[in-house]
Amino acid sequence: DAGVIQSPRHEVTEMGQEVTLRCKPISGHDYLFWYRQTMMRGLELLIYFNNNVPIDDSGMPEDRFSAKMPNASFSTLKIQPSEPRDSAVYFCASSEGLNEQFFGPGTRLTVL
């Protein structure tokens, strides 16, 4: 298996622009997670899905953030409009049940 795939790996955008991050989980995994990592706040869980259904989005910082999982093999995290404080590394992870999570390589987002 190729592991969790994220795209793009790097994204540089200007404040106010829409940003879409993409994730393909490992086939057969029924949980998908979106995390954000910054030096100041560490690794934070934003939202997670079970069988394509959002279960807990309490970590989503504000309404500018939204996430979807239209099918078992694809998820997106969208920021609209983006702000400089959104600059971070965003990770997607997937798991099979209540077991270890497999992380993707991350998307490094820079908002100017």
Next chain:
Amino acid sequence: SQQGEEDPQALSIQEGENATMNCSYKTSINNLQWYRQNSGRGLVHLILIRSNEREKHSGRLRVTLDTSKKSSSLLITASRAADTASYFCATGGNKLVFGAGTILRVKS
């Protein structure tokens, strides 16, 4: 707030030495996990220890769990330069909460 807190924040040792990292958490848990993150990469799962286990081994890794003290430790024996990374403990089942991590540097 973070559930797990690692100690020390940073650790620098010579190749061949053992490295010990500690994690303390606040609430009761079903299991505790340790992850490694190499610079610029995603996290990699190392080991999971359940609340009814006291010790677990995986290769050069040894994890202990003391639920009465709400603490866990990760021991890496005979460290190698390739072990240089950040190490995180995480609790919370599917809604994992990660600590701030310990930065380990192994000098060759």
